[in-house]
Each structure stands twice: as structure tokens, then as C-alpha cells.
Amino acid sequence: MQGTAYYEKRGVATFVPEWNMDNCIQCNQCAYVCPHAAIRPFVLDEEEQKGANFPQLKAQGKTFAGMNFRIQVDVLDCTGCSNCVDVCPGKKGEKALGMKHLETQMDQVPNWNYCVDHVKTKQHLVDTKANAKNSQFATPLFEFSGACAGCGETPYVKLVTQLYGDREMVANATGCSSIYSGSVPSTPYTKNDMGRGPAWANSSSRTSASSASAWSWPTRRCVSA
Helix, strand or coil, rough: CCHHHHHHHCCCCCEEEEEEEHHHCCHHHHHHHHCCCCCCEEEECCHHCCCCCCCCCEECHHHHHHCEEEEECCCCCCCCCHHHHHHHEECCCCEEEEEEEEEHCCCCCHHHHHHHHHHCCHHHHHCCCCCCCHCCCCCCCCCCCCCCEEEEEEEEHHHHHHHHHHHEEEEEECCCHHHHHHHEEEEEECCCCCCCEEEEEECCCCCHHHHHHHHHHHHHHHHHC
């Protein structure tokens, strides 16, 4: 079953990021570097704003006219690596993120749930392949894996799913990626609202290339047909 990592909510971090909207320039770099997709930008239209009981910024850009912006942290899936804080450029020398004790941030849990359950993706309004900022408006189809805090691999794995996840196939060789991608029953690969997501399979390091080749032939036949 896809996306079961979503239900774990381990709460393993001692410290998690807190968003200071006054210093945010809406660059989305925090979401870009997050190894676990635990901090994301959300854009709320007028209807979605009505049920939102949290502060928001006016979204930048003509394509988001009349909409609001918020960076939301999933404190129970965050691993506390502070990558997002480190990369945050902030405003006038003051960062928009700072690490706070988990117990002081538990009020963010219902805010995250609202954003995930009631705020629809706005990725169709921007070219998600144009730049790093736009890519983070796309819903990641790799989230909440069991990778180590601060993992250097999974931000790229996540990004690929944001760009191509609805038609992605992964022939995974043995290594870290086989562990954090397939620790059944916890699976971080998930699907979008249309039920489409990455196809993933694991094999030994010596057969992954041949597996990928075997997949590609019928796929090309289906596309050409």
C-alpha cells in the first residue's frame, strides 16, 4: 500500500522549526532542502482562508492574486535536522525560521492537518519546472521516510517526485535508498489526487539496471501505441 509513512507521526525531534512570517520572503528554500517533506508552502484561496485559524501572508505574484501564503511545519514528522533554518535567507539579517522545543509547537498539528486536508495544490498555476521556488508548490510524492535526520539524498528523491512523480519508475539498487524507500509496512512513496504516483521496486545492486531496462521496453511500446 502506498503512502503508509503518512500515518506514523513519530514525533522524534526534540527541536522543530517555528515560522516567523514577518521575516519570510516566500522563497520556499526551506521546503526545497527538507529531507522528509515536513515543511511546505501552502497557498490558500478565498474559500480556504475562511476555515484557516492561523496567520498568513499575502501570496506574491499575479498568478496568486487574492490568495494567501503560509509556510507550515509538520512537527510530528520533522526529524529536527535544522536544514531549513540553515538555508533560510530571511529578511534584513533575520531568519524566518528558528528551532523551538517540540512541546511548544504542538499547536501546529491542527494547522498542518488543515493545510493537508483542506488546502488544494496550486501547482497548476505555476510552471513547477521553471525554478526551485515553483517546484515546491508541487505536492511531493515521497514523504516522511525513515531516512536519517538531515539526509542528503532524500531532498533530491522528493524533488524528482514533485517534477515527474505521476509517471516515475524507480529500479532501486541495494543501499540506503532501499531501506528508507521500502521499510514495509512503512512506505514513503505515495500518490496524487488522481491516484498516480511513482512505481518502485528493489533488487540487488547488480540487477537494478536490467530491471529498469525490462520496464522501459513495454513502457515505450505503450506510449507509442
